Amino acid sequence: MFSDLVDTVNMTETIVAIGTRKGLWIARSTDRQDWTLEGPHFLMSEVASVAVDTREGRSTLLAGVKSWHWGPTVQASTDGGRTWTESAERAIAFPSDTDTALERVWQLTPDPNDSEVVWAGVEPHALFKSTDRGEHYELVRGLWDHPHRPTWEPGFGGGAVHTILPEPGHPESVLVAMSTGGVYRSGDGGDSWAPSNPGIRAGFNPENEYPEFGQCVHKVARGQGEGELFAQNHNGVYRSHDNGATWDSIADGLPTDFGFTILAHPRRPGVVWVVPVVDGGERIPPDAQLQVQRSDDAGSTWRQQATGLPDHSYTCVLRDAASLDSADPVGVYLGTRNGDVFASADEGESFQRIATQLPDVLAVRAAQLA
Amino acid sequence: MPSAPVRIILPGMLRDLVGGVAEIEVESPTESQTVAELLDRAFAEHRILEGKVRDERGQIRRHVKVFVNGEDATRGEGIGAPVPAGARVHIINAVSGG
Numbered sequence: 416m417f418s419d420l421v422d423t424v425n426m427t428e429t430i431v432a433i434g435t436r437k438g439l440w441i442a443r444s445t446d447r448q449d450w451t452l453e454g455p456h457f458l459m460s461e462v463a464s465v466a467v468d469t470r471e472g473r474s475t476l477l478a479g480v481k482s483w484h485w486g487p488t489v490q491a492s493t494d495g496g497r498t499w500t501e502s503a504e505r506a507i508a509f510p511s512d513t514d515t516a517l518e519r520v521w522q523l524t525p526d527p528n529d530s531e532v533v534w535a536g537v538e539p540h541a542l543f544k545s546t547d548r549g550e551h552y553e554l555v556r557g558l559w560d561h562p563h564r565p566t567w568e569p570g571f572g573g574g575a576v577h578t579i580l581p582e583p584g585h586p587e588s589v590l591v592a593m594s595t596g597g598v599y600r601s602g603d604g605g606d607s608w609a610p611s612n613p614g615i616r617a618g619f620n621p622e623n624e625y626p627e628f629g630q631c632v633h634k635v636a637r638g639q640g641e642g643e644l645f646a647q648n649h650n651g652v653y654r655s656h657d658n659g660a661t662w663d664s665i666a667d668g669l670p671t672d673f674g675f676t677i678l679a680h681p682r683r684p685g686v687v688w689v690v691p692v693v694d695g696g697e698r699i700p701p702d703a704q705l706q707v708q709r710s711d712d713a714g715s716t717w718r719q720q721a722t723g724l725p726d727h728s729y730t731c732v733l734r735d736a737a738s739l740d741s742a743d744p745v746g747v748y749l750g751t752r753n754g755d756v757f758a759s760a761d762e763g764e765s766f767q768r769i770a771t772q773l774p775d776v777l778a779v780r781a782a783q784l785a
Numbered sequence: 786m787p788s789a790p791v792r793i794i795l796p797g798m799l800r801d802l803v804g805g806v807a808e809i810e811v812e813s814p815t816e817s818q819t820v821a822e823l824l825d826r827a828f829a830e831h832r833i834l835e836g837k838v839r840d841e842r843g844q845i846r847r848h849v850k851v852f853v854n855g856e857d858a859t860r861g862e863g864i865g866a867p868v869p870a871g872a873r874v875h876i877i878n879a880v881s882g883g
Contacts, residue, residue, distance in 0.1 A: 484848045484878040485798070485837035503832040508841040516840035 434462030479520025536576030665714025750776025788870030
C-alpha cells in the first residue's frame with residue numbers, strides 16, 4: 416500500500432499523441448514499457464498537427480483538426496488529452512483582405528521564449544501567431560507579404576509552412592520551412608523574413624541546382640550545439656552550425672538521402688536521427704527494412720537502428736510522424752502510413768509496437784506530463 | 786412587418802455542437818433573403834456553426850450542401866440564392882469521403 420502511494424506520487428506520465436487521417440489517439444505509459452491506447456478523438460477528421468504544451472507545468476494539448484465536411488479547426492485540451500474543446504470563433508482565419516481560406520493546420524509550436532505564444536504553420540503557405548496560449552491566432556504579415564510567396568509551390572501534401580523553430584534564448588530569431596519554398600529566417604520576431612538555403616541542393620531544378628529559395632525541405636530540427644540545425648530535404652540531408660545561415664551535406668553514409676522526418680536529441684549536441692526512404696518513386700524503407708539511422712557526430716557517420724522494427728515493410732514515416740520525448744534516456748517514436756506506432760525507450764536501440772491498425776499516421780508528439 | 790420564419794434543419798454532426806439543437810428558426814425580415822443573409826442571422830447566436838458551414842470568405846464549404854425547399858442551392862446561385870419566407874432549409878454533409 417505504501418509503495419503504491421509512493422509510485423503514484425512520483426509518477427510521471429509519458430504520452431504519445433498520434434494524429435492520423437481519421438482521428439487522434441493517445442498512448443500513455445508510466446514506465447514507457449506498458450502502454451494504454453485511448454481514442455479515437457475526432458473520428459473521421461484528419462489530425463495533421465499536434466502540440467504538447469508543458470510550459471509552466473501545463474498538460475495542454477493542441478491539435479490541428481480537419482473535417483472533410485466541416486473544415487479545419489484547432490482543438491485544445493488542458494487535461495492531457497482526455498477532454499477537448501474548440502473556440503466558438505475561428506481560432507485561425509485569414510483576414511478578409513487576403514481573399515484566402517484556411518485549408519489545414521500543419522504545425523503547432525509552443526514558443527520556448529514566451530509561455531503565452533504558440534505558432535501555427537498552415538496551408539496555404541502562411542504563419543500565424545497566438546499570444547493567448549493557442550486560443551486565437553493572427554496572420555504574420557511579414558511572411559504573407561513576402562515577394563517570394565507567389566512562387567512557393569505546393570508539394571505533394573499541399574503547400575504549407577510545416578516547420579517553425581523559434582530560437583531558445585533569442586525571441587527575435589525564428590526559422591520556418593515550407594514545401595516547397597525552403598528555409599526562411601526572421602531576426603525581428605517575424606516582421607521581416609529572408610530565405611536561408613545556401614548549400615541546400617534542389618536537384619529537381621534543371622536550370623539552377625542551388626537557388627536562393629524554392630528548395631523542397633521536408634523537416635528541420637534544432638540540435639543542442641551552438642547554432643546547430645539539421646534538415647531532411649527531398650534528396651538531401653544537411654546540418655548547419657550557424658543557425659541556418661549556411662548548410663552542409665551530411666548524407667554520406669546513409670542508405671538514401673531521401674526521407675521526410677528528422678529528429679535532434681534534446682540535450683546532446685550532434686545526436687540526430689533520420690528515417691530513410693528510398694527515392695525514385697518507391698517511397699519505401701531501404702531493403703524494405705523499416706529503420707532509423709542515427710548519428711552521434713552531427714552527421715559525419717551514421718548507423719542503423721532497427722531492432723524491433725519490421726522487415727518486409729512497405730510503408731514510410733511522414734515528416735511530422737516522428738517525435739522524441741524528454742526523458743533520460745530519450746524516447747524515440749515513429750508512426751507509419753499503415754497505422755503502426757513504434758516506441759523506443761533507449762534512444763532507438765530497440766523498439767516495440769505500441770499501436771497498430773490505426774489510419775495512416777500524420778503526426779506524432781511525445782512528452783512527459785507531470 | 787416580419788414574414789413567416791425560415792426553419793433551418795441541422796445535421797446530427799452539427800447538433801452536437803449547439804447543445805442538441807436540431808432546428809433553428811430565423812425571422813424573415815422581408816419576403817425573401819439570400820442564403821448568405823439567412824446564415825448570417827442564424828449563426829449570430831450559434832457562432833461555432835459559422836466556421837463549420839462556411840469558410841472565412843463566406844463560401845459554403847465544398848462538401849456541405851444547403852437545400853432550400855428541397856432544391857440544392859449550392860448548385861445554383863450558392864450563397865446568393867433566394868430563400869423565401871417560411872422556407873424549410875436543410876444543411877447537410879455531402880455523401881463523400883473514404
